[in-house]
Amino acid sequence: MYRVPMYINGEFVESTGNSWFPVFDPSTEDTIAEVPDGNATDVELAVKAARQAFDGGDWPQATAQHRGRLLFKLADYIRQQSAQLSELESRNSGKPITEAEFDVSDTATCFEYYGGMATKVLGHVNPVPDNALSLSLREPVGVTGQIIPWNYPLAMAAWKLAPALAAGCCCVLKPAEQTPLTILELAKSFEEIGFPKGVINIVTGFGETAGAPLVAHPDVDKVAFTGSAAVGKLILRSAAESIKRVTLELGGKSPNIFFADSDFEAAVDGALFGIFINQGEVCSAGSRILVERSIYSKFVEAMAAKAKTIKLGPPLDRETKMGPLVSREQYDRVRSYQEIGKGEAKLVAGGGRFESAAKGFYVEPTIFADVDNRAQIAREEIFGPVAAVIPFDGESEAIRIANDTPYGLAAAVWSRDIFRALRVVKAVRAGVVWVNHMQPTYVEAPWGGYKQSGFGRELGPWGIEEYLETKQVHINLSEQPIGWY
Ligand code: NAP
Ligand code: MG
Numbered sequence: 001m002y003r004v005p006m007y008i009n010g011e012f013v014e015s016t017g018n019s020w021f022p023v024f025d026p027s028t029e030d031t032i033a034e035v036p037d038g039n040a041t042d043v044e045l046a047v048k049a050a051r052q053a054f055d056g057g058d059w060p061q062a063t064a065q066h067r068g069r070l071l072f073k074l075a076d077y078i079r080q081q082s083a084q085l086s087e088l089e090s091r092n093s094g095k096p097i098t099e100a101e102f103d104v105s106d107t108a109t110c111f112e113y114y115g116g117m118a119t120k121v122l123g124h125v126n127p128v129p130d131n132a133l134s135l136s137l138r139e140p141v142g143v144t145g146q147i148i149p150w151n152y153p154l155a156m157a158a159w160k161l162a163p164a165l166a167a168g169c170c171c172v173l174k175p176a177e178q179t180p181l182t183i184l185e186l187a188k189s190f191e192e193i194g195f196p197k198g199v200i201n202i203v204t205g206f207g208e209t210a211g212a213p214l215v216a217h218p219d220v221d222k223v224a225f226t227g228s229a230a231v232g233k234l235i236l237r238s239a240a241e242s243i244k245r246v247t248l249e250l251g252g253k254s255p256n257i258f259f260a261d262s263d264f265e266a267a268v269d270g271a272l273f274g275i276f277i278n279q280g281e282v283c284s285a286g287s288r289i290l291v292e293r294s295i296y297s298k299f300v301e302a303m304a305a306k307a308k309t310i311k312l313g314p315p316l317d318r319e320t321k322m323g324p325l326v327s328r329e330q331y332d333r334v335r336s337y338q339e340i341g342k343g344e345a346k347l348v349a350g351g352g353r354f355e356s357a358a359k360g361f362y363v364e365p366t367i368f369a370d371v372d373n374r375a376q377i378a379r380e381e382i383f384g385p386v387a388a389v390i391p392f393d394g395e396s397e398a399i400r401i402a403n404d405t406p407y408g409l410a411a412a413v414w415s416r417d418i419f420r421a422l423r424v425v426k427a428v429r430a431g432v433v434w435v436n437h438m439q440p441t442y443v444e445a446p447w448g449g450y451k452q453s454g455f456g457r458e459l460g461p462w463g464i465e466e467y468l469e470t471k472q473v474h475i476n477l478s479e480q481p482i483g484w485y
Contacts, residue, residue, distance in 0.1 A: 002033055002034075003020060003033065003034045003035075004023075004033050004034070004035050004180070004181060004184050004185075005035075005036060005184075006035065006036045006038060006042070006180075006184065006202055006203055006204045007184065007187040007190070007200070007201060007202040008042065008045050008046045008049055008201045008202075008203065009045065009046070009048075009049035009197050009198050009201065010049075010190075010191060010196075010197030010198065012187075013036070013042075014036050015036035015037050015038050015039060015042050015205070016039065016041045016042055016045070017037060017039045017041070017042075019036075019037040020034040020035065020036055020037060021034065021035060021037045021177070021206075022034055023035055023092060023178070023179075023180065023181060024092075024178070024327065025091050025092065025094075026093070026094040026323070026324040026325060026326055026327060026360060026361045027091075027094055027314050027315055027323060027324045027357075027359075027360040027361075027362075028359055028360060029328075029359050029360060029361070032091065032092070032181075033181060035180050035181075035184070035204040036204050036205070037204075037205055037206070037209070037210075038174070038203040038204050038205030038209070038210040039205065039209050039210065039213075040209070040210075040213035042203055042205070042210065043172070043203055043210055043213040043214045043217060044213075044217070046172045046201035046203050046214075047143060047145075047172055047214070047217050047219050047220060048219075049197065049198035049201055050143045050170035050171065050172050050198050050199070050201055051143055051170070051198075051219050052198050053170045053196055053197065053198030053199045054140075054142055054143050054169070054170040054198075058196040058197075058198070058199065059165075059168055059169075059170055059196060059199045060139070060140050060168035060169075060170075062168075062196075064118045064119045064121065064166075064168075065118070065119055067118045067165060067166060067168065068114075068115040068116065068117075068118030068119050068166065069115070070115075070165075070193055070194050070195060071111045071112070071114055071115030071118065071162060071165060071166060072111070072112060072115040073193045073194070074111050074115075074186075074189065074190075074193055075108040075109070075111035075112040075115065076108075077186075077189045077193065078104060078107055078108040078111065078186065079105070079108045081185075081186075081189075082101065082104050082105065082108075084185070085104045085154065085182055085185060085186070086100040086101040086103075086104045087100070087316065088181050088182050088185055089103060089104065089153060089154055089179075089181075089182045090315040090316055090323070091315065091316065092153070092178075092179050092181045092182065093150060093151070093153060093178075093179050093315075093326055094279065094315050094323040094324040094325060094326055094360075094361065095278055095279065095315060095323055096315055096317075096320045096321060096322065096323050097315060097316050097317070097318060097320070098318060098320075099277070099278060100315075103152055103154060103155045104154060106155055106158075106441075106443070107154045107155050107157075107158040109443050110155070110158040110159060110162045110443045110459075111158060111162045113162070113443045113444065114162035114163050114165070114166040114463070114464065115162075115166065117163075117166050117461070117464055118166040118167075121138050121166075121167065121464065121468065122138070123135060123136050123137045123138055124136040126472070128474075131476070131477045131478040132474055132475060132476050132477055132478075133474075133475040133477060134472065134473070134474050134475070135472070135473040135475070136470050136471070136472055136473075137470070137471040137473060138468045138469070138470060138471075139168070139468065139469045139470075139471055140164075140167045140168035140169045140467060140468065140469070141167070141169055141221050141222045141245055141466075141467050141468060141469050142169060142170075142221030142222065143169070143170050143171075143172070143219060143220050143221050143222075144160075144164050144169045144170070144171050144172070144220065144221065144222045144223070144224060144467065145172050145174075145214040145215060145217065145220040145222070145223045145224070146160040146161070146164070146171055146172065146173040146174070146223075146224045146225075147173075147174045147207075147211050147214065147215070147223070147224070147225045147226070147227065147235075148160060148173070148174070148175055148176060148225075148226050148227070149176050149226050149227045149283075150175075150176035150177075150178040150179040150281075150326050150327075151278060151281040151282060151283070151326070151383075152278075153175060153176065153179035153180075153181075153182050153183065154182045154183060154186070156226055157173060157175065157182075157183045157186075159226075159447075159458045159459065159463070160173065160224050160226075160458075161173060161200065162463075163458070163463040163464040163466070163467050164224075164467045165195075165199070165200070166464055166467075167464050167467035167468050169222075169467050170198060170199050170200075171199070171200050171201065172201045172203060172214055172220070173200070173201070173202050173203070174202075174203050174204070174205065174210050174211050174214055175202065175204060176227075177204075177205070177206050177207070178326050178327050179326065180202075180204045183202055184202060184204070187200070187202050207231060211231075212234075212238065215234075215235050215238045215239055215244075216238050216241065218241075218242045220242075220244060221244060221245060222244055222245035222246070222247075222466075222467070223235060223239050223244050223245070223246050223247075224246075224247045224456075224466070225246070225247070225248050225249070226248075226249040226250075226283070227249075227250065228250065228251055228381075229250040229251055229381075229406075229407075229452050229453075229454075232248045232250045232454060235248065236248070245466075246456075247448075247454070247455065247456025247457075247458070247466050248454035248455055248456060249283065249447070249448055249449065249453075249454050249456070249458060250283070250407075250409070250449060250452065250453050250454040251283055251381040251383065251407060251409070251453065252283055252284055252285070252287075252381065252407040252408070252409030252410055252430075252449065252453050253287055253288055253378070253379065253380070253381055253405045253407045254274075254284050254285060254286050254287060254288065254407070254409055254410040254411055254412075254430065255286070255288045255289075255290050255401070255402035255405075255411050255412075255428070256270070256271055256274045256275070256286030256288065256289050256290065256411070256412045256414075256438050257290045257392075257398050257402060257411065257412065257413045257414065257424065258271065258289070258290065258291045258292060258295070258299065258414045259292050259395075259398075259413070259414060259415040259417070259420065260292040260294045260295045261415055261416050261417055262414035262415050262416060262436070263414075263416070263436075264295070264298075264299075264302070266414075266436070267299070267414045268299065268302045268303055268306060269306075270412070270414060270436070270437060270438055271286065271289050271299075271303055271387070272303060272306055272307060272310070272365075273438060273439065274286025274289075274412060274438035274439060275287055275289070275385065275386075275387040276307070276310060276321075276322060276365050276385050276387075277439055279322055279323060279324070279325055279326075279363075279384065279385055280334075280365075280382070280383065280384045280385035280386065281325065281326060281330070281383055281384060282439070283409055283453075284409050284410035284432060284438075284439065284441075285383070286387075286410075286412060286438045286439075287381070287382060287386070287387060287388060288371075288373070288378055288388050288390060288401075288402075288405075289303075289387050289388065289389045289390065290390050290391075290392050290398055290401055290402060291389060291390070291391055291392070292391075292392060292393070292394075292398070293391050293392065293393050296391045299389075300348055300367075300369045300389055301348075303348075303349070303367055303387075303389070304348040304349040304367055304369075307349040307350065307365045307367055308349055310322055310365050312354045312356070312357070312362055312364075312365075313357075322365060322385065323362075324357070324360040324361040324362045325361040325362070325363060325384055326361070327361065328361060330361070330383065330384065331361035331363065333382070333383070333384070334363050334382060334383070334384030334385070334386060335352075335353065335363060337376075337377055337380075337382045337384070337386055338350070338351050338352060338363070338366055338386060340376050340377060341366070341368045341371075341375075341377040341386065341388075344368070344371065344372070344375040344376060344377055345368040345369065345370050345371040345372070345375060345377065345388065346368065346369045346370045347366070347367075347368055348367050348368070348369045348389075349364070349365060349366060349367040350363070350364030350365050350366035350367065350385070351364060351366050352364055363384060363385060364385075365385045365387075366385060366386045366387065367386075367387045367389060368386070368387065368388050368389065369389045370389070370391070371388040371389060371390050372390070373390055373401050373404055373405075375388070378390065379405065379406075381407070395420060395423065395424065398424065399424060399427045399428065402424075402427075402428050403427070403428060403429050405451075406451060406452040407449070407451055407452055407453045408429045408430045408431060408449050408450030408451035408452070408453045409430060409431055409432065409448075409449040409450075409453035409454075410430050410431065410432040410433070410434070410438075410449075411428045411430040411432070411433045411434075412433065412434040412435070412436075412437065412438040413425065413428070413433070413434075413435055413436075414435075414436050415435075415436075421435050421436075422435075429450045429451060430449070430450055430453075431446070431447070431448045431449045431450050431453065431457070432446075432447060432448075441459075442459070443459050443460070444459070444460050445459060445460055446458070446459055446460045446462040446463075447459045447460075447463075448462075
């Protein structure tokens with residue numbers, strides 16, 4: 001067990017409160033490290049450092065080319081350290097090592113993408129009807145507070161840090177309490193790579209004691225948050241006090257819709273992948289599986305049979321397809337929904353703890369069939385490997401059920417009928433819609449929700465927009481007095 005300090009103003013420091021909290025390996029339930037229990041004073045120091053780096057001009061005035069190059073260097077470093085970072089991510093979060101490797105590679109890709117984009121932020125000349133030159137300049141929004149969840153720790157950090165840094169913003173990032181280790185490991189490279197002090201700060205701690213003061217801090221210009229809708233609401237309220245810019249990436253209850261004409265094998269595979277990847281701890285999890293009635297029974301049977309073959313095991317085992325859930329809290333939560341489901345629908349696979357593992361927060365991949373869309377397991381985000389399968393009759397009923405949710409993060413539709421697939425794409429109110437696939441996510445394409453899944457977009461050119469202000473500049477070209485008075 002070791003202590004890992006946090007990173008403020010270019011230094012690795014403990015909390016001013018001198019207290020630490022444990023970080024676990026969810027596959028063994030052992031404490032693997034301790035990190036500082038950051039508090040409002042620590043947040044104050046981090047925001048001050050970011051403010052100085054921003055207002056002093058170290059970062060926003062550096063050339064875009066320079067900022068981009070540092071992001072490329074960081075990406076190279078991540079690729080060099082891939083084995084070590086992937087192992088740490090897998091141990092700390094419980095995700096299979098093969099998925100962690102994918103995430104680490106994606107993290108590097110994200111820094112590369114925004115490294116390139118730093119030099120592509122363009123202004124405009126506005127065609128105003130006067131003897132004047134009117135310009136729109138793009139400027140960094142300032143100091144940003146960034147708060148992330150535990151399901152994709154390093155990738156979520158990159159989705160927030162990369163566009164912000166490319167834009168010229170300075171950052172205070174609070175990782176989730178459960179999974180702070182990989183971003184702190186990565187912070188060891190920041191000075192050597194050349195990021196000036198204060199440009200990136202990582203404050204570890206709990207939501208209530210470190211996250212909340214960061215959101216409330218008057219010197220923070222923008223808050224970017226990924227997590228639950230409940231916390232998203234708190235953040236929006238708190239940010240109102242100083243009119244901060246806010247982007248929210250919240251949860252979902254995403255429909256994965258299967259028409260009878262879809263390729264059966266591919267469809268069953270896609271239904272399982274949509275909900276069980278990353279132990280179901282995915283904001284866009286295809287947790288409501290809508291199946292056309294004519295293939296319904298066969299589909300449910302095939303899903304249940306295949307789900308039983310999914311290999312659960314230690315995250316570092318390369319054969320493992322599903323590891324433990326991230327924490328005891330999340331385990332208890334998912335277990336309770338397994339029990340709720342038993343009272344609401346028909347259990348066809350899983351339904352309990354994965355008892356072959358002596359220790360660890362393992363739950364079985366669980367499938368409920370004949371679920372009513374009004375059931376609790378169909379309405380509430382479980383954030384674990386629990387699927388609700390719902391039959392439907394025809395396209396319009398599929399669309400109605402798909403949209404009957406307060407969320408709108410993602411959806412998928414499976415059909416070989418291009419006309420029908422595209423009608424469903426248009427009718428579904430969600431920020432991401434896949435056709436004949438579910439979950440592929442690309443740095444180049446926008447990510448974010450409709451409805452209560454939040455607002456704002458990450459990734460692609462949309463991602464950097466959220467970290468830019470627009471300044472109008474009017475240059476009078478006439479040398480005459482205005483002549484009004
Ligand atoms: P959460 O409570 O929303 O936490 C997300 C982040 O916000 C964490 O860093 C958390 O700190 C912080 N936070 C909590 N309360 C805060 C506050 N009052 N002010 C500022 N920051 C605060 O999510 P969670 O506890 O990780 O998981 C709970 C549920 O959120 C999940 O079951 C799932 O429904 C949803 N979730 C969604 C996503 C997504 O990608 N959309 C990801 C993860 C979770 P702590 O780490 O100390 O809690
Ligand atoms: Mg929490």
